[in-house]
Amino acid sequence: xxxxxxxxxxxxxxxxxxxxxxxxxxKGEFFVIVGPxxxxxxxxxxxxxxxxxxxEGEIFxxxxxxxxxxxxxxxxxxxxxxxxxxxHMTVFENIANPLKALKKEDSLIRSRVxxxxxxxxxxxxxxxxxHEISGGQKQRTALGRTLAAxxxxxxxxxxxxxxxAKIRAELRTQFHTLEALREVSTVYVTHDYAxxxxxGDRIGVxxxxxxxxxxxxxxxxxxxxxxxxxxxxxxxxxxxLEIDLIEEAEKPSAIAGSLKLPVDxxxxxxxxxxxxxxxxxxxxPQFVKVVNGDQSSEDNSLELNGMVEVYEALGAYGxxxxxxxxxxxxxxxxxxDKYDHDENIKIRIDPSTFNYFDLNNGVNLIP
Amino acid sequence: MKEISKTDYPDWFLKKxxxxxxxxxxxxxxxxxxxxxxxxxxxxxxxxxxMGYHAFQNTSMMSLFxxxxxxxxxxxxxxxxxxxxxxxxxxxxxxxLLFGACLEVILGTILALILYEMIKNELLRIVLLIxxxxxxxxxxxxxxxLWKFLLQAYNGAINHLLINLGxxxxxxRIEWLGAEFALYSxxxxxxxxxxxxxxxxxxxxRVSLPxxxxxxxxxxxxxxxxxxxxxxxxxxxxxxxxxxxIRFMDAYKFVDKIYVMTSGGPGQSTELPVFIAFQKxxxxxxxxEAAAYAWIIFVFAALLITLFLKYLKxxxxxxxxx
Amino acid sequence: MTxxxxxxxxxxxxxxxxxxxxxxxxxxxxQLITSLKPVxxxxxMVPTFWPETFRPGNYLGIFADPGSLxxxxxxxxxxxxxxxxSLLLGTLAGYAxxxxxxxxxxxxxxxxxxxxxxxxxxxxxxxxFFLFDATPWGTDSYVSLILLYLVFNLPLATWLMxxxxxxxxxxxxxxxxxxxxxxxxxxxxxxxxxxxxxxxSVAMLCWIFAWNEYLFANLLTGTTVKTFPVHIxxxxxxxxxxxxxxxxxxxxxxxxxxxxxxxxxxxxxxxLSLGVVKG
Numbered sequence: 001x002x003x004x005x006x007x008x009x010x011x012x013x014x015x016x017x018x019x020x021x022x023x024x025x026x027k028g029e030f031f032v033i034v035g036p037x038x039x040x041x042x043x044x045x046x047x048x049x050x051x052x053x054x055x056e057g058e059i060f061x062x063x064x065x066x067x068x069x070x071x072x073x074x075x076x077x078x079x080x081x082x083x084x085x086x087x088h089m090t091v092f093e094n095i096a097n098p099l100k101a102l103k104k105e106d107s108l109i110r111s112r113v114x115x116x117x118x119x120x121x122x123x124x125x126x127x128x129x130x131h132e133i134s135g136g137q138k139q140r141t142a143l144g145r146t147l148a149a150x151x152x153x154x155x156x157x158x159x160x161x162x163x164x165a166k167i168r169a170e171l172r173t174q175f176h177t178l179e180a181l182r183e184v185s186t187v188y189v190t191h192d193y194a195x196x197x198x199x200g201d202r203i204g205v206x207x208x209x210x211x212x213x214x215x216x217x218x219x220x221x222x223x224x225x226x227x228x229x230x231x232x233x234x235x236x237x238x239x240x241l242e243i244d245l246i247e248e249a250e251k252p253s254a255i256a257g258s259l260k261l262p263v264d265x266x267x268x269x270x271x272x273x274x275x276x277x278x279x280x281x282x283x284x285p286q287f288v289k290v291v292n293g294d295q296s297s298e299d300n301s302l303e304l305n306g307m308v309e310v311y312e313a314l315g316a317y318g319x320x321x322x323x324x325x326x327x328x329x330x331x332x333x334x335x336x337d338k339y340d341h342d343e344n345i346k347i348r349i350d351p352s353t354f355n356y357f358d359l360n361n362g363v364n365l366i367p
Numbered sequence: 368m369k370e371i372s373k374t375d376y377p378d379w380f381l382k383k384x385x386x387x388x389x390x391x392x393x394x395x396x397x398x399x400x401x402x403x404x405x406x407x408x409x410x411x412x413x414x415x416x417x418m419g420y421h422a423f424q425n426t427s428m429m430s431l432f433x434x435x436x437x438x439x440x441x442x443x444x445x446x447x448x449x450x451x452x453x454x455x456x457x458x459x460x461x462x463x464l465l466f467g468a469c470l471e472v473i474l475g476t477i478l479a480l481i482l483y484e485m486i487k488n489e490l491l492r493i494v495l496l497i498x499x500x501x502x503x504x505x506x507x508x509x510x511x512x513l514w515k516f517l518l519q520a521y522n523g524a525i526n527h528l529l530i531n532l533g534x535x536x537x538x539x540r541i542e543w544l545g546a547e548f549a550l551y552s553x554x555x556x557x558x559x560x561x562x563x564x565x566x567x568x569x570x571x572x573r574v575s576l577p578x579x580x581x582x583x584x585x586x587x588x589x590x591x592x593x594x595x596x597x598x599x600x601x602x603x604x605x606x607x608x609x610x611x612x613i614r615f616m617d618a619y620k621f622v623d624k625i626y627v628m629t630s631g632g633p634g635q636s637t638e639l640p641v642f643i644a645f646q647k648x649x650x651x652x653x654x655x656e657a658a659a660y661a662w663i664i665f666v667f668a669a670l671l672i673t674l675f676l677k678y679l680k681x682x683x684x685x686x687x688x689x
Numbered sequence: 690m691t692x693x694x695x696x697x698x699x700x701x702x703x704x705x706x707x708x709x710x711x712x713x714x715x716x717x718x719x720q721l722i723t724s725l726k727p728v729x730x731x732x733x734m735v736p737t738f739w740p741e742t743f744r745p746g747n748y749l750g751i752f753a754d755p756g757s758l759x760x761x762x763x764x765x766x767x768x769x770x771x772x773x774x775s776l777l778l779g780t781l782a783g784y785a786x787x788x789x790x791x792x793x794x795x796x797x798x799x800x801x802x803x804x805x806x807x808x809x810x811x812x813x814x815x816x817x818f819f820l821f822d823a824t825p826w827g828t829d830s831y832v833s834l835i836l837l838y839l840v841f842n843l844p845l846a847t848w849l850m851x852x853x854x855x856x857x858x859x860x861x862x863x864x865x866x867x868x869x870x871x872x873x874x875x876x877x878x879x880x881x882x883x884x885x886x887x888x889x890s891v892a893m894l895c896w897i898f899a900w901n902e903y904l905f906a907n908l909l910t911g912t913t914v915k916t917f918p919v920h921i922x923x924x925x926x927x928x929x930x931x932x933x934x935x936x937x938x939x940x941x942x943x944x945x946x947x948x949x950x951x952x953x954x955x956x957x958x959x960x961l962s963l964g965v966v967k968g
Binding site: 390391395396397399400402403404406407410411413414415417418474477478481482485486493495496497498499500501502503504505506507508509512513514516517522523524527528559567570571574575591616617619620622623626627641644645648649654657658661662664665668669671672 | 695699702703705706709710712713714716717719720723732733735736738778779781782784785786788789790798800802804805806807808809810811812813814815816817820836837839840843844847866872897900901902903904908917918921932935936939942943946947950951954957958959
Binding site: 010012015016019020050051052053055056068069070071 | 376377379380388389390
C-alpha cells in the first residue's frame, strides 16, 4: 500500500535542484536516499516535510494531497542534521513538544515521553538541557521528538553522521528494530553508502536532480544502471577503465593501453548489437582476487601479473592498488595477507563480473 | 555525470516565481512591517513633506498662524547655501565629527579592549565598566549643564583644578566657553559622555567572541599583541563599524549640548548646521529658511546614509545573511 | 618585544585606563559634592573640592517643589510607554524583515527604517507642533512625546531586533512547525525565548534614550506634562541658578538608568554583541 508518493516534483533556487522526481514508498518501508553532498537530498526531505514549497508536482501522504498543506498540518516528522533541539527546554520538554502541540493531557504526555526515552536509552537525561548532553544523546533526543506524536512519515536527515562509529552502529541496530517504524514510511538520507546498503529496504541514488536508480541494495550493487551509481556505491570504488572493443577471430577483447581483457560472450552480444567500439569498463575490486599459489582457477577467469603499488590494511579487509601492464587496479584482499610495495603478485579476474558503461553518458550498456 | 548546463534549464524552472512558502501567507510579513512603517511615515514623512513645502515659501511663525505666505522659489535654498554662517557651521561639524564621534569610537574601542584584556578580576571589571558607562546614563542636557558649571571661567572647578595643579597662574583663567574654545569645550563634554557607548558595544562584542580561537592561539604560542592585531580586531571590525554608525547618526543631528551650554555662541562660534536650522525655525521664526536648512541637511544625510549602507550591507551580508 | 618593553606597555595602558576613569569620575564626583553643598558655598569665588558644610537636606529640598516628583513621574510614564511601544513595533517589524522580507525591497526597507534615526529633530518639531496642536490632546501631552520619541527609538528597536532574529536559528522554528505549532505559537514559544536577552538590551537602550530626552520635551510640553530634564531649569532663585539643587536632582534622576544597568548588565552585554559573532 503506497504510503508516500512524490509525483514529478520540481524545486529550484537559483538553479534547479530537484527535477521531476517521482517516488513511491510503502507503509513500513525504510527508504534510503543516498548521494554526494550538495546534490539536494536535504532539499528533497524539506519538500516532503513542507518546509519548501514545490515549484511543480504533487505529494501524497496516505492518499491525501498534501502539496499545499503547511508543515504544521502535515503530520510529518523530521530530524535535522543539526538536531535543532530547543535550547531553553529540557530533554523531556523537547520530546514532549509535538504532543503538547496536539494538546494531549499531561498524563498521556508523560507516559509517552518515558516510553520513548526508555526505548532510546535516554531516560536518565530527561531533566537536562540540550547543552548538557553529548552528541549521541542529542541525536537520540531529536529522534525521540520525531517519534513522539506518531507521525505518518518519518524523515531522517543524516541523523548519525556526526557520531562516532560505535554509537553509529548502535543506532543503526535500533533503526532496524524500532517497532514504531513499521507503521510509517521512513525516508532516510545519508551520504554514507555503507550505511545505505545496510539499512535500506530500498535505496534511491540521487543525482542530477532526480533519483537515478531505485532498487534494493543488492540490485543496485550488482546492476548499477550507470557509472555514476557504480562509482558511488561500494567501498572501495569501482575500477573504471576506458577501453576499446575489438573482435579477433570471434574472440572479443577489451583493450586498455597494453592491457587486454577478454569480454564475456553474453555481454558481447549486447555490445555488438549496439555497435559499441569504445566504452568504460567497470570492475569491482571485490571481484579482483589475489592468487595464492595453490588455488585452482575457475573456467572463465583470467590470470594476470601485477605489481603492488599501495597496500592498506583496514582491519576487516585490505585494499591494494596494483599496476597491471600499466593500468592501475584496486583489489580487495584478505585481512591476513600482507603485501609489500613493489611485490609481484598474480591476480585473477572473471569477465562475467564486468560492467560496461557508455563513454559519454555513463549508462550501463548491458540491460 | 554531467551537470545540467545553464542553457538547458527546464521549463518549469524558467517559469517559476520566487518567494512562495507554505508557512505564512505572503501578506502577513507585510502587515507586520507595515504597521510600524506607517507610523514612521506619519511621524517622519509628513514633516518632511511639510518642510519641503514651506522651504519654498517665505513663511515665518506669524504668517503660519495667519496662513499667509508666498512662494519664493529657490531663494531660501540660495540663501542657505551661500550663507557664510552655514559654511562655517559645516566646517565645525566636520571638526566635531572627527574629534567627537571618531575619537569616541577609537577611545571606546581602546578602553574596551584594555578593560577586557588587562583586568582579569571579574568583579573589578564589572565595577569599572559600570563606572565608565555612567556618563551615558545622564541626559545630554544635564551633561551640558554640568560641564557648563565646571567650565565656568571664574568659579569653575576645572580652572581652579588647573591652578592647583600648577598649569595656570593664580590669576589666569581659561575662557572655556569663550569664542576660542567653546566648540572644543562642547566636544570635550560630548566625548566625556558618549565614549561610553562604543565602549559598551565593543566590550560586549569582545565578550561574546568564541574562546576557542583564543585557546588555539595560546596553544600556538602567539604573543598578545599579535593576537590582538590578527584575531581580535578583525573579528570586531563589524561591531566597531556599527558602533561608529550609531554614534555618527546621533552626532549628526546633535543639538542638545549646544542648546544648553552656549546657545550657539558666543557669537555664532559653536553653531552646527542642525542647530542653525533649529535657531532659524524656533528662535528667529524664519520657518521657510529653517525648512530649507532642514532639507539640505536631510539630503546630505541621505547621501551619507547611502554610503554607510553600502558598507554596512557588505558587512551584514557577510555575517547575518549567510 | 622584550619582557621589559611589554611590561612598560602594559603599565602605560593601565595608566591610560586609570586616567580615563579619573576623567570620567571627576565631573560625577563634583556633581555629587555640589549636590551636598549649601548655596553660599557654591557661588564662592574659589570652588571647594570637598564640601565645607554638608547639606544632605538638599535632596529633600528638591522635592519641596511638587513639580519635581511629578516630573520624575512624567518621565517615567513617557519613557516606559515609549519603550513598550518601540519594542512591540520593533519586534514585529524586525521579525518580518529578518525572516521574510529578504529581497531587494526588504533590504532597502530595513535601511530606510534605520536611517530615520538620523532625521534632524528640528525638521520634526515644527510641523508636528502644528499637527498636534490641531488634535484634541494638544502638544503638551503624554501622547505627543510617546509618539514623537518613536522617531529615534523605533528605528533602533527594529534594526536591533532584526539582527537578533537573524541570529536565532531558523531550524528551531522549522522543528517547531513540524511538531505541529503554527507560526504564531512558534513565535511565542520558541522564537521569543531565544531573543529574550536581546529584547532586554533593546528595551534598556530605548528606555535610556527616552528617559534622557530634552529637546522635544522642552519645545512641545512644559505644563501638563513636564519631564525631568525640562524641570531642571526651574531650580532658580531669582536669576541665580541653584546649582546644588540642580545637581541633587540630576543625581536622583540618574538612579533609575544606572540601577537598571547594574541589574540588567548581563543582558546588555550579551545583547549588545549585536550577534556579530556567535558565542
